[in-house]
Amino acid sequence: MKKQMDKKLKGMFMNLTSKVLNNKSEKNIDYFLKTADGLTKNYALNVQIKAIHEMYKEKPELRKFIAETLQTTDKKSLEKFLTNFVGNHNWSGQVERVAINDKHDTHLPYVALISPTMRCNLRCEGCYAADYKKSDDISIEKVDSLFEEMKSLGIYWVIILGGEPFFKDEMMKLYEKHHDMYFTPFTNGSLFDENLADELKRLGNIMPMSSLEGYEAETDGRRGKGVYDKVKQGMSLLKERGLLFGVSSAVTNKNIETVTSEEFIDMLIESGSKMSWYFSFMPVGENPMADTDLMLSPDERIMLGERVTKIRSTKPYFAIDFFNDAPYVDGCIAGREYLHINSKLDVEPCIFSHFAVDNLKDKTLFEAINSGFFKELRSRQPHNDNLLMPCMMIDNTNVIREVVKKHDAYPTHESARKMVEDVQFMRKLDEISKDFKPVADNAYTNFKMKHQKVSEKIN
Numbered sequence: 001m002k003k004q005m006d007k008k009l010k011g012m013f014m015n016l017t018s019k020v021l022n023n024k025s026e027k028n029i030d031y032f033l034k035t036a037d038g039l040t041k042n043y044a045l046n047v048q049i050k051a052i053h054e055m056y057k058e059k060p061e062l063r064k065f066i067a068e069t070l071q072t073t074d075k076k077s078l079e080k081f082l083t084n085f086v087g088n089h090n091w092s093g094q095v096e097r098v099a100i101n102d103k104h105d106t107h108l109p110y111v112a113l114i115s116p117t118m119r120c121n122l123r124c125e126g127c128y129a130a131d132y133k134k135s136d137d138i139s140i141e142k143v144d145s146l147f148e149e150m151k152s153l154g155i156y157w158v159i160i161l162g163g164e165p166f167f168k169d170e171m172m173k174l175y176e177k178h179h180d181m182y183f184t185p186f187t188n189g190s191l192f193d194e195n196l197a198d199e200l201k202r203l204g205n206i207m208p209m210s211s212l213e214g215y216e217a218e219t220d221g222r223r224g225k226g227v228y229d230k231v232k233q234g235m236s237l238l239k240e241r242g243l244l245f246g247v248s249s250a251v252t253n254k255n256i257e258t259v260t261s262e263e264f265i266d267m268l269i270e271s272g273s274k275m276s277w278y279f280s281f282m283p284v285g286e287n288p289m290a291d292t293d294l295m296l297s298p299d300e301r302i303m304l305g306e307r308v309t310k311i312r313s314t315k316p317y318f319a320i321d322f323f324n325d326a327p328y329v330d331g332c333i334a335g336r337e338y339l340h341i342n343s344k345l346d347v348e349p350c351i352f353s354h355f356a357v358d359n360l361k362d363k364t365l366f367e368a369i370n371s372g373f374f375k376e377l378r379s380r381q382p383h384n385d386n387l388l389m390p391c392m393m394i395d396n397t398n399v400i401r402e403v404v405k406k407h408d409a410y411p412t413h414e415s416a417r418k419m420v421e422d423v424q425f426m427r428k429l430d431e432i433s434k435d436f437k438p439v440a441d442n443a444y445t446n447f448k449m450k451h452q453k454v455s456e457k458i459n
Protein backbone atom coordinates (compact mmCIF):
# COMPACT_ATOMS: atom_id res chain seq x y z
CA MET A 1 0.00 0.00 0.00
CA LYS A 2 2.78 2.40 1.03
CA LYS A 3 4.76 1.40 -2.08
CA GLN A 4 1.77 2.18 -4.29
CA MET A 5 1.38 5.55 -2.63
CA ASP A 6 5.08 6.36 -3.19
CA LYS A 7 4.73 5.31 -6.85
CA LYS A 8 1.68 7.51 -7.28
CA LEU A 9 3.44 10.50 -5.69
CA LYS A 10 6.49 9.95 -7.88
CA GLY A 11 4.20 9.85 -10.95
CA MET A 12 2.73 13.18 -9.86
CA PHE A 13 6.24 14.55 -9.41
CA MET A 14 7.19 13.46 -12.93
CA ASN A 15 4.11 15.22 -14.35
CA LEU A 16 5.09 18.32 -12.46
CA THR A 17 8.61 18.04 -13.89
CA SER A 18 7.39 17.91 -17.47
CA LYS A 19 5.22 20.99 -16.83
CA VAL A 20 8.31 22.94 -15.76
CA LEU A 21 10.27 21.71 -18.78
CA ASN A 22 7.51 22.96 -21.06
CA ASN A 23 7.07 26.28 -19.32
CA LYS A 24 10.22 27.55 -17.63
CA SER A 25 8.76 30.80 -16.28
CA GLU A 26 9.68 32.02 -12.77
CA LYS A 27 6.05 31.59 -11.72
CA ASN A 28 6.09 27.96 -12.83
CA ILE A 29 9.35 27.22 -11.00
CA ASP A 30 7.90 28.71 -7.82
CA TYR A 31 4.79 26.54 -8.31
CA PHE A 32 7.03 23.48 -8.88
CA LEU A 33 8.87 23.98 -5.59
CA LYS A 34 5.69 24.67 -3.65
CA THR A 35 3.90 21.62 -5.04
CA ALA A 36 6.87 19.23 -4.88
CA ASP A 37 7.13 20.04 -1.19
CA GLY A 38 3.51 18.99 -0.68
CA LEU A 39 3.96 15.77 -2.67
CA THR A 40 6.62 14.11 -0.56
CA LYS A 41 5.89 12.46 2.76
CA ASN A 42 9.59 11.91 3.34
CA TYR A 43 10.67 14.23 6.15
CA ALA A 44 14.31 14.73 5.02
CA LEU A 45 13.26 15.45 1.45
CA ASN A 46 10.52 17.73 2.68
CA VAL A 47 13.02 19.81 4.68
CA GLN A 48 15.37 20.03 1.66
CA ILE A 49 12.66 21.20 -0.73
CA LYS A 50 11.34 23.71 1.82
CA ALA A 51 14.85 25.16 2.30
CA ILE A 52 15.44 25.43 -1.48
CA HIS A 53 12.04 27.08 -1.90
CA GLU A 54 12.81 29.63 0.83
CA MET A 55 16.18 30.42 -0.76
CA TYR A 56 14.55 30.63 -4.18
CA LYS A 57 12.10 33.25 -2.93
CA GLU A 58 14.77 35.27 -1.14
CA LYS A 59 17.86 35.09 -3.32
CA PRO A 60 17.75 36.82 -6.71
CA GLU A 61 21.05 35.20 -7.72
CA LEU A 62 19.57 31.73 -7.18
CA ARG A 63 16.51 32.64 -9.24
CA LYS A 64 18.81 33.92 -11.99
CA PHE A 65 20.92 30.73 -11.81
CA ILE A 66 17.89 28.43 -12.08
CA ALA A 67 16.28 30.51 -14.84
CA GLU A 68 19.49 30.60 -16.91
CA THR A 69 20.15 26.90 -16.37
CA LEU A 70 16.65 25.99 -17.52
CA GLN A 71 16.90 28.24 -20.57
CA THR A 72 20.37 27.22 -21.74
CA THR A 73 20.45 23.49 -20.94
CA ASP A 74 19.75 20.79 -23.49
CA LYS A 75 16.29 19.23 -22.96
CA LYS A 76 17.56 15.64 -22.54
CA SER A 77 20.23 16.75 -20.04
CA LEU A 78 17.61 18.54 -17.97
CA GLU A 79 15.15 15.69 -18.20
CA LYS A 80 17.78 13.19 -17.03
CA PHE A 81 18.88 15.45 -14.19
CA LEU A 82 15.29 15.76 -12.99
CA THR A 83 14.16 12.17 -13.57
CA ASN A 84 17.34 10.31 -12.60
CA PHE A 85 19.08 12.53 -10.05
CA VAL A 86 16.07 14.21 -8.46
CA GLY A 87 13.38 11.57 -9.14
CA ASN A 88 15.14 8.18 -8.98
CA HIS A 89 17.96 9.04 -6.59
CA ASN A 90 16.62 11.75 -4.28
CA TRP A 91 12.95 10.85 -4.41
CA SER A 92 12.14 7.15 -4.76
CA GLY A 93 15.76 6.08 -4.08
CA GLN A 94 15.67 7.94 -0.78
CA VAL A 95 12.44 6.15 0.19
CA GLU A 96 14.03 2.77 -0.73
CA ARG A 97 17.21 3.54 1.22
CA VAL A 98 15.25 4.51 4.32
CA ALA A 99 13.15 1.32 4.09
CA ILE A 100 16.30 -0.85 3.82
CA ASN A 101 17.92 1.05 6.69
CA ASP A 102 14.88 0.43 8.89
CA LYS A 103 14.60 -3.23 7.95
CA HIS A 104 18.28 -4.07 8.48
CA ASP A 105 19.15 -1.47 11.13
CA THR A 106 21.86 -0.03 8.93
CA HIS A 107 22.76 3.20 7.13
CA LEU A 108 23.19 3.14 3.36
CA PRO A 109 25.36 5.84 1.81
CA TYR A 110 23.74 8.71 -0.06
CA VAL A 111 26.20 8.36 -2.93
CA ALA A 112 28.76 5.77 -4.08
CA LEU A 113 32.16 6.60 -5.61
CA ILE A 114 34.04 4.17 -7.80
CA SER A 115 37.39 4.24 -9.64
CA PRO A 116 36.95 1.73 -12.51
CA THR A 117 40.47 2.45 -13.75
CA MET A 118 43.60 4.10 -12.41
CA ARG A 119 44.99 4.59 -15.94
CA CYS A 120 45.23 8.11 -17.32
CA ASN A 121 46.30 9.92 -20.49
CA LEU A 122 48.23 12.54 -18.46
CA ARG A 123 51.31 12.28 -16.27
CA CYS A 124 50.64 14.82 -13.52
CA GLU A 125 53.23 15.75 -10.95
CA GLY A 126 53.10 13.45 -7.92
CA CYS A 127 50.43 11.16 -9.41
CA TYR A 128 51.09 7.41 -9.63
CA ALA A 129 48.48 6.62 -12.35
CA ALA A 130 51.28 5.86 -14.82
CA ASP A 131 52.14 2.71 -12.83
CA TYR A 132 48.80 1.07 -13.65
CA LYS A 133 47.99 -1.26 -16.57
CA LYS A 134 44.73 -2.15 -18.29
CA SER A 135 44.75 -5.47 -16.44
CA ASP A 136 44.51 -3.50 -13.15
CA ASP A 137 41.09 -2.11 -14.16
CA ILE A 138 37.85 -3.36 -12.65
CA SER A 139 36.25 -5.50 -15.38
CA ILE A 140 33.30 -3.89 -17.10
CA GLU A 141 31.11 -6.85 -16.05
CA LYS A 142 31.99 -6.22 -12.41
CA VAL A 143 31.26 -2.48 -12.67
CA ASP A 144 27.95 -3.41 -14.31
CA SER A 145 27.02 -5.78 -11.47
CA LEU A 146 28.00 -3.14 -8.89
CA PHE A 147 25.71 -0.60 -10.55
CA GLU A 148 22.92 -3.23 -10.33
CA GLU A 149 23.61 -3.76 -6.65
CA MET A 150 23.68 -0.01 -6.00
CA LYS A 151 20.25 0.33 -7.63
CA SER A 152 18.89 -2.53 -5.55
CA LEU A 153 19.95 -0.43 -2.53
CA GLY A 154 18.25 2.73 -3.84
CA ILE A 155 21.52 4.39 -4.92
CA TYR A 156 21.04 5.90 -8.39
CA TRP A 157 23.79 8.54 -8.28
CA VAL A 158 27.40 7.44 -8.74
CA ILE A 159 30.56 9.55 -8.83
CA ILE A 160 33.20 8.11 -11.16
CA LEU A 161 36.83 8.72 -10.22
CA GLY A 162 40.18 7.33 -11.28
CA GLY A 163 42.57 7.54 -13.07
CA GLU A 164 40.80 9.26 -15.90
CA PRO A 165 37.16 8.10 -16.18
CA PHE A 166 36.93 8.87 -19.93
CA PHE A 167 40.12 6.87 -20.61
CA LYS A 168 38.08 3.69 -20.06
CA ASP A 169 35.73 4.14 -23.01
CA GLU A 170 33.70 0.99 -22.25
CA MET A 171 32.14 3.01 -19.42
CA MET A 172 30.03 4.87 -21.99
CA LYS A 173 28.19 1.59 -22.71
CA LEU A 174 27.38 1.22 -19.03
CA TYR A 175 26.15 4.82 -18.78
CA GLU A 176 23.80 3.95 -21.65
CA LYS A 177 22.72 0.61 -20.18
CA HIS A 178 21.95 2.18 -16.79
CA HIS A 179 19.90 4.98 -18.31
CA ASP A 180 17.91 5.32 -15.07
CA MET A 181 21.04 6.30 -13.09
CA TYR A 182 22.96 9.59 -12.93
CA PHE A 183 26.76 9.70 -13.29
CA THR A 184 29.28 12.36 -12.32
CA PRO A 185 32.77 11.60 -13.66
CA PHE A 186 35.58 13.70 -12.14
CA THR A 187 37.82 14.12 -15.18
CA ASN A 188 41.07 15.86 -16.05
CA GLY A 189 38.93 17.44 -18.80
CA SER A 190 41.47 16.91 -21.58
CA LEU A 191 39.69 14.16 -23.57
CA PHE A 192 36.55 15.97 -24.72
CA ASP A 193 36.22 16.10 -28.50
CA GLU A 194 33.23 16.47 -30.85
CA ASN A 195 32.44 12.71 -30.70
CA LEU A 196 32.55 12.41 -26.92
CA ALA A 197 30.52 15.62 -26.49
CA ASP A 198 27.90 14.27 -28.95
CA GLU A 199 27.70 11.01 -27.00
CA LEU A 200 27.25 12.86 -23.72
CA LYS A 201 24.43 14.85 -25.31
CA ARG A 202 22.79 11.69 -26.69
CA LEU A 203 22.86 9.95 -23.28
CA GLY A 204 22.06 12.96 -21.06
CA ASN A 205 22.67 11.16 -17.73
CA ILE A 206 26.30 12.26 -17.26
CA MET A 207 27.44 15.51 -15.64
CA PRO A 208 31.26 15.74 -15.84
CA MET A 209 33.42 17.78 -13.46
CA SER A 210 36.71 18.97 -14.98
CA SER A 211 39.73 19.65 -12.79
CA LEU A 212 41.13 23.17 -12.81
CA GLU A 213 43.75 24.31 -10.30
CA GLY A 214 43.52 27.91 -11.54
CA TYR A 215 44.49 29.45 -14.87
CA GLU A 216 47.07 28.21 -17.37
CA ALA A 217 50.12 28.64 -15.11
CA GLU A 218 48.62 26.71 -12.16
CA THR A 219 46.91 23.99 -14.22
CA ASP A 220 49.74 23.35 -16.70
CA GLY A 221 52.30 23.63 -13.88
CA ARG A 222 50.77 20.57 -12.26
CA ARG A 223 49.28 18.66 -15.22
CA GLY A 224 51.54 19.43 -18.16
CA LYS A 225 51.81 21.99 -20.94
CA GLY A 226 48.67 22.62 -22.99
CA VAL A 227 46.26 20.94 -20.54
CA TYR A 228 44.54 24.21 -19.53
CA ASP A 229 43.73 25.01 -23.17
CA LYS A 230 42.39 21.50 -23.73
CA VAL A 231 40.13 21.77 -20.68
CA LYS A 232 38.84 25.14 -21.90
CA GLN A 233 38.19 23.71 -25.40
CA GLY A 234 36.36 20.78 -23.82
CA MET A 235 34.19 23.15 -21.81
CA SER A 236 33.27 25.06 -24.91
CA LEU A 237 32.22 21.81 -26.69
CA LEU A 238 29.98 20.96 -23.74
CA LYS A 239 28.61 24.50 -23.56
CA GLU A 240 27.78 24.53 -27.30
CA ARG A 241 25.62 21.45 -26.75
CA GLY A 242 23.92 22.88 -23.64
CA LEU A 243 25.24 20.11 -21.37
CA LEU A 244 25.39 20.33 -17.58
CA PHE A 245 28.96 20.27 -16.28
CA GLY A 246 31.14 21.68 -13.51
CA VAL A 247 34.66 22.11 -12.23
CA SER A 248 36.60 20.67 -9.30
CA SER A 249 39.58 22.36 -7.66
CA ALA A 250 42.04 21.04 -5.11
CA VAL A 251 42.77 24.12 -3.00
CA THR A 252 46.31 24.66 -1.71
CA ASN A 253 48.00 27.64 -0.05
CA LYS A 254 49.37 28.43 -3.53
CA ASN A 255 46.11 28.69 -5.49
CA ILE A 256 43.44 29.65 -2.92
CA GLU A 257 43.39 33.32 -3.99
CA THR A 258 43.05 32.42 -7.68
CA VAL A 259 40.39 29.71 -7.53
CA THR A 260 38.11 31.70 -5.21
CA SER A 261 38.56 35.05 -6.98
CA GLU A 262 35.61 36.80 -8.58
CA GLU A 263 37.47 36.91 -11.88
CA PHE A 264 37.99 33.11 -11.89
CA ILE A 265 34.33 32.38 -11.07
CA ASP A 266 33.17 34.80 -13.79
CA MET A 267 35.44 32.97 -16.25
CA LEU A 268 33.88 29.63 -15.25
CA ILE A 269 30.32 30.98 -15.58
CA GLU A 270 31.21 32.42 -18.99
CA SER A 271 32.64 29.01 -19.98
CA GLY A 272 29.30 27.32 -19.20
CA SER A 273 30.21 25.64 -15.89
CA LYS A 274 27.29 25.38 -13.48
CA MET A 275 29.09 24.47 -10.29
CA SER A 276 32.44 24.10 -8.51
CA TRP A 277 33.60 21.60 -5.91
CA TYR A 278 36.40 22.82 -3.67
CA PHE A 279 38.55 20.23 -1.89
CA SER A 280 41.11 21.49 0.63
CA PHE A 281 44.36 19.78 -0.27
CA MET A 282 44.93 16.65 1.87
CA PRO A 283 48.27 15.01 2.74
CA VAL A 284 47.44 11.59 1.29
CA GLY A 285 49.79 11.26 -1.70
CA GLU A 286 53.01 9.33 -2.14
CA ASN A 287 54.91 11.66 0.19
CA PRO A 288 52.35 12.86 2.75
CA MET A 289 54.87 14.71 4.94
CA ALA A 290 55.93 16.88 1.99
CA ASP A 291 52.24 17.35 1.08
CA THR A 292 51.62 19.14 4.39
CA ASP A 293 53.56 22.14 2.99
CA LEU A 294 50.74 22.71 0.50
CA MET A 295 47.87 22.46 2.99
CA LEU A 296 45.76 25.51 3.85
CA SER A 297 46.67 27.40 7.03
CA PRO A 298 43.92 27.63 9.71
CA ASP A 299 42.90 31.11 8.53
CA GLU A 300 42.93 30.06 4.87
CA ARG A 301 40.76 27.04 5.62
CA ILE A 302 38.07 29.25 7.19
CA MET A 303 38.52 31.89 4.48
CA LEU A 304 37.76 29.23 1.85
CA GLY A 305 34.40 28.58 3.53
CA GLU A 306 33.61 32.32 3.64
CA ARG A 307 34.51 32.78 -0.02
CA VAL A 308 32.41 29.78 -1.12
CA THR A 309 29.43 31.14 0.85
CA LYS A 310 29.93 34.49 -0.87
CA ILE A 311 30.06 32.84 -4.32
CA ARG A 312 26.78 31.05 -3.59
CA SER A 313 25.04 34.25 -2.51
CA THR A 314 26.42 36.71 -5.05
CA LYS A 315 26.89 34.72 -8.27
CA PRO A 316 24.48 32.73 -10.43
CA TYR A 317 26.61 29.69 -9.67
CA PHE A 318 26.62 26.77 -7.25
CA ALA A 319 29.68 25.91 -5.16
CA ILE A 320 30.45 23.24 -2.56
CA ASP A 321 33.29 23.37 -0.04
CA PHE A 322 33.87 19.73 0.93
CA PHE A 323 35.18 20.63 4.41
CA ASN A 324 33.46 23.87 5.43
CA ASP A 325 30.05 22.56 4.35
CA ALA A 326 30.40 19.69 6.85
CA PRO A 327 28.01 21.36 9.37
CA TYR A 328 25.17 20.90 6.83
CA VAL A 329 25.70 17.11 6.86
CA ASP A 330 26.53 16.59 10.56
CA GLY A 331 30.30 16.47 10.11
CA CYS A 332 32.34 13.66 8.62
CA ILE A 333 30.38 11.56 6.09
CA ALA A 334 32.96 8.77 5.63
CA GLY A 335 31.24 5.37 5.46
CA ARG A 336 27.92 7.04 6.32
CA GLU A 337 26.83 9.18 3.38
CA TYR A 338 29.49 7.99 0.94
CA LEU A 339 32.19 5.42 0.30
CA HIS A 340 34.79 4.76 -2.38
CA ILE A 341 35.43 1.53 -4.28
CA ASN A 342 39.00 1.70 -5.54
CA SER A 343 40.26 0.01 -8.72
CA LYS A 344 41.38 -3.01 -6.68
CA LEU A 345 37.80 -3.30 -5.35
CA ASP A 346 38.76 -2.35 -1.79
CA VAL A 347 35.93 -0.47 -0.09
CA GLU A 348 37.28 2.71 1.52
CA PRO A 349 35.12 4.91 3.78
CA CYS A 350 36.26 8.12 2.10
CA ILE A 351 38.19 9.20 -0.98
CA PHE A 352 41.01 10.52 1.22
CA SER A 353 40.98 7.70 3.78
CA HIS A 354 42.85 4.81 2.19
CA PHE A 355 41.99 1.97 4.55
CA ALA A 356 39.67 -1.00 4.09
CA VAL A 357 38.58 -4.26 5.67
CA ASP A 358 36.60 -5.59 2.70
CA ASN A 359 37.22 -6.27 -0.95
CA LEU A 360 34.36 -6.73 -3.41
CA LYS A 361 35.99 -9.73 -5.09
CA ASP A 362 34.49 -11.84 -2.32
CA LYS A 363 31.95 -9.57 -0.61
CA THR A 364 28.82 -7.71 -1.64
CA LEU A 365 28.66 -3.94 -1.31
CA PHE A 366 25.91 -4.36 1.28
CA GLU A 367 28.19 -6.60 3.38
CA ALA A 368 31.01 -4.03 3.18
CA ILE A 369 28.65 -1.24 4.28
CA ASN A 370 27.81 -3.37 7.32
CA SER A 371 31.36 -4.25 8.34
CA GLY A 372 32.40 -3.55 11.93
CA PHE A 373 34.84 -0.93 10.56
CA PHE A 374 32.12 1.07 8.80
CA LYS A 375 29.66 0.62 11.66
CA GLU A 376 32.14 1.95 14.19
CA LEU A 377 32.99 4.96 12.01
CA ARG A 378 29.30 5.79 11.73
CA SER A 379 28.70 5.33 15.44
CA ARG A 380 31.55 7.72 16.31
CA GLN A 381 30.35 10.51 14.01
CA PRO A 382 30.41 13.41 14.40
CA HIS A 383 33.95 13.23 15.69
CA ASN A 384 33.81 16.68 17.25
CA ASP A 385 31.17 19.07 18.64
CA ASN A 386 32.70 21.63 16.34
CA LEU A 387 31.43 20.56 12.91
CA LEU A 388 34.02 22.77 11.23
CA MET A 389 36.55 20.23 12.54
CA PRO A 390 34.95 17.13 11.00
CA CYS A 391 37.88 15.08 9.76
CA MET A 392 39.10 11.87 11.38
CA MET A 393 42.53 12.30 9.75
CA ILE A 394 43.51 15.95 10.12
CA ASP A 395 41.20 17.30 12.86
CA ASN A 396 40.49 14.31 15.13
CA THR A 397 43.63 12.31 14.49
CA ASN A 398 42.98 9.75 17.22
CA VAL A 399 39.90 8.44 15.40
CA ILE A 400 41.58 7.01 12.31
CA ARG A 401 44.38 5.50 14.45
CA GLU A 402 42.00 3.84 16.93
CA VAL A 403 39.47 2.54 14.41
CA VAL A 404 42.09 1.21 11.98
CA LYS A 405 43.82 -0.61 14.84
CA LYS A 406 40.67 -2.00 16.41
CA HIS A 407 39.33 -3.41 13.11
CA ASP A 408 42.68 -4.40 11.68
CA ALA A 409 41.99 -2.30 8.55
CA TYR A 410 44.69 -2.55 5.89
CA PRO A 411 46.17 0.44 4.02
CA THR A 412 45.04 0.27 0.39
CA HIS A 413 48.38 1.68 -0.78
CA GLU A 414 51.73 1.75 0.92
CA SER A 415 51.99 5.45 1.81
CA ALA A 416 48.59 5.37 3.57
CA ARG A 417 50.27 3.30 6.28
CA LYS A 418 52.18 6.45 7.34
CA MET A 419 48.97 8.01 8.65
CA VAL A 420 48.80 5.41 11.44
CA GLU A 421 52.45 4.28 11.79
CA ASP A 422 54.91 7.07 10.92
CA VAL A 423 55.50 8.83 14.25
CA GLN A 424 56.92 12.00 12.73
CA PHE A 425 54.03 12.40 10.28
CA MET A 426 51.46 11.61 12.98
CA ARG A 427 53.01 14.28 15.21
CA LYS A 428 52.77 16.78 12.35
CA LEU A 429 49.06 15.99 11.89
CA ASP A 430 48.47 16.50 15.63
CA GLU A 431 50.14 19.91 15.37
CA ILE A 432 47.98 20.86 12.38
CA SER A 433 44.85 19.91 14.31
CA LYS A 434 45.96 21.81 17.44
CA ASP A 435 46.73 24.96 15.45
CA PHE A 436 43.36 24.85 13.71
CA LYS A 437 41.25 24.43 16.88
CA PRO A 438 41.09 28.03 18.22
CA VAL A 439 40.41 29.44 14.75
CA ALA A 440 37.78 26.79 14.03
CA ASP A 441 36.09 27.29 17.44
CA ASN A 442 35.70 30.98 16.80
CA ALA A 443 34.39 30.40 13.27
CA TYR A 444 31.90 27.77 14.46
CA THR A 445 30.47 30.08 17.12
CA ASN A 446 29.82 32.65 14.38
CA PHE A 447 28.40 29.95 12.07
CA LYS A 448 25.90 28.76 14.70
CA MET A 449 24.71 32.29 15.46
CA LYS A 450 24.13 33.04 11.79
CA HIS A 451 22.33 29.78 11.12
CA GLN A 452 20.12 30.00 14.15
CA LYS A 453 18.67 33.18 12.69
CA VAL A 454 18.09 31.52 9.30
CA SER A 455 16.36 28.44 10.76
CA GLU A 456 14.15 30.63 12.98
CA LYS A 457 13.08 32.36 9.78
CA ILE A 458 12.30 29.10 7.89
CA ASN A 459 10.33 27.68 10.81
Ligand code: SF4
Pocket residue numbers: 331332333334350351352353390391392393394
Ligand atom coordinates in the same frame (compact mmCIF):
# COMPACT_ATOMS: atom_id res chain seq x y z
S1 SF4 B 1 37.46 11.53 6.79
FE1 SF4 B 1 37.88 13.71 6.47
S2 SF4 B 1 38.02 13.90 4.27
FE2 SF4 B 1 36.97 11.94 4.66
S3 SF4 B 1 34.76 12.40 4.71
FE3 SF4 B 1 35.50 12.57 6.81
S4 SF4 B 1 35.95 14.75 7.01
FE4 SF4 B 1 35.89 14.33 4.83
